[in-house]
Amino acid sequence: MSVRASHRLDAIPTYQPGLTTAEVLARYGLDVAVKLASNESPYPPLPAVQEVIRAGAAGLNRYPDAYARTLRAQLAERHHVEPEAVAVGNGSCELILLAGQAFLDPGTTVVHADPSFAIYPHLAAATGAESVAVPLAPDEGHDLMAMAAAVDERTRLVVVCNPNNPTGVYRSAAELEEFVQLLPDDLAILIDEAYFDFVDLAEAGRMMSLARSRSNLLVTRTFSKAYGLPGLRVGYGVGGAGWIGALERVRQPFNVNALAQAAASAALEERSAMAERVAAIVRERDRVCAELAATGVPFTPSRANFILLGAESGGSGLHEALLRRGVIVRDGAALGVPGRVRVTIGSPRENDAFLAALAQVNQFETAMSPEG
Numbered sequence: 087m088s089v090r091a092s093h094r095l096d097a098i099p100t101y102q103p104g105l106t107t108a109e110v111l112a113r114y115g116l117d118v119a120v121k122l123a124s125n126e127s128p129y130p131p132l133p134a135v136q137e138v139i140r141a142g143a144a145g146l147n148r149y150p151d152a153y154a155r156t157l158r159a160q161l162a163e164r165h166h167v168e169p170e171a172v173a174v175g176n177g178s179c180e181l182i183l184l185a186g187q188a189f190l191d192p193g194t195t196v197v198h199a200d201p202s203f204a205i206y207p208h209l210a211a212a213t214g215a216e217s218v219a220v221p222l223a224p225d226e227g228h229d230l231m232a233m234a235a236a237v238d239e240r241t242r243l244v245v246v247c248n249p250n251n252p253t254g255v256y257r258s259a260a261e262l263e264e265f266v267q268l269l270p271d272d273l274a275i276l277i278d279e280a281y282f283d284f285v286d287l288a289e290a291g292r293m294m295s296l297a298r299s300r301s302n303l304l305v306t307r308t309f310s311k312a313y314g315l316p317g318l319r320v321g322y323g324v325g326g327a328g329w330i331g332a333l334e335r336v337r338q339p340f341n342v343n344a345l346a347q348a349a350a351s352a353a354l355e356e357r358s359a360m361a362e363r364v365a366a367i368v369r370e371r372d373r374v375c376a377e378l379a380a381t382g383v384p385f386t387p388s389r390a391n392f393i394l395l396g397a398e399s400g401g402s403g404l405h406e407a408l409l410r411r412g413v414i415v416r417d418g419a420a421l422g423v424p425g426r427v428r429v430t431i432g433s434p435r436e437n438d439a440f441l442a443a444l445a446q447v448n449q450f451e452t453a454m455s456p457e458g
């Protein structure tokens with residue numbers, strides 16, 4: 087007889103992982119492939135960060151600092167808050183999931199956009215709450231007014247992803263400030279800024295500033311994207327005492343491992359090297375967008391380190407056609423945007439490989455079409 091799991095599990099969507107490079111090489115008999123599927127950085131951790139990770143191995147017989155004091159203090163200093171206003175997690179995903187545990191109960195709702203980051207519907211499913219998924223606006227960014235209208239007396243949590251994954255669309259600080267003003271002061275709002283570093287606008291840090299004065303806000307960021315440390319799992323949030331206190335109560339004591347704490351601390355010290363890397367990725371994003379525009383391939387303008395191609399960019403078989411050519415991109419079907427693909431910005435060489443493969447697919451499509 088099988089075990090009797092909670093009926094809540096029935097509602098939890100299963101995460102659909104992308105294909106690994108080894109799987110693609112084996113499936114298509116290829117020698118090389120480039121992986122542009124998981125919004126990762128093309129750069130390995132900086133040498134100083136790698137050194138700290140190597141050195142940290144010798145101390146792994148000890149538990150990590152349960153409070154991540156050093157990292158918390160650094161983050162607090164960077165964001166001009168007290169360490170008590172910072173939560174550190176096993177990736178920012180952990181903090182997002184903990185927010186569900188901390189704020190949601192059966193009979194309550196969480197409001198988020200759709201399509202957006204795939205984890206958000208889990209918050210409701212895992213807690214027996216209701217997920218209110220608000221369709222994106224026609225420009226594929228959050229429809230903030232519709233989200234505000236979806237909030238009612240049952241709502242305990244609102245999640246905004248900015249820039250939005252998988253579309254890359256950014257909502258301005260002024261729009262978000264107006265949105266926050268519309269919502270009750272005691273309603274928890276989580277602003278997921280996983281792709282914040284790639285927003286090349288002076289105003290990009292304004293929600294973090296707002297989190298210092300509006301205690302119902304939590305702004306989350308991650309070391310997984312710009313800092314290139316997704317393999318270690320570390321993210322953080324800055325917010326009011328109610329927010330941080332709630333997250334502290336539901337987390338496990340040693341949630342961020344010792345190597346992750348040390349590496350994130352070291353990465354924060356490498357400010358100029360990180361800024362150079364981010365600038366290079368943003369330049370590449372803009373170059374890829376310009377090439378797509380020049381060749382008439384439809385895409386959604388992005389402020390993140392990925393681009394969502396339009397439905398007409400190569401037919402429904404585009405994902406498969408790119409895989410065959412050794413370019414691993416993310417199938418939109420797994421992201422709530424069927425028929426489309428999301429491509430991560432990689433190194434110049436990887437991006438060239440993607441553009442060349444896309445051009446081949448499009449030439450083939452044109453040749454095969456009735457008019458071609």
Ligand SMILES: Cc1ncc(COP(=O)(O)O)c(C=O)c1O
Binds near residue numbers: 203278320
């Ligand atoms: C919008 C968004 N938020 C959060 C995350 C989670 O990142 P991590 O848990 O690695 O910090 C991701 C990862 O892809 C993301 O796309």
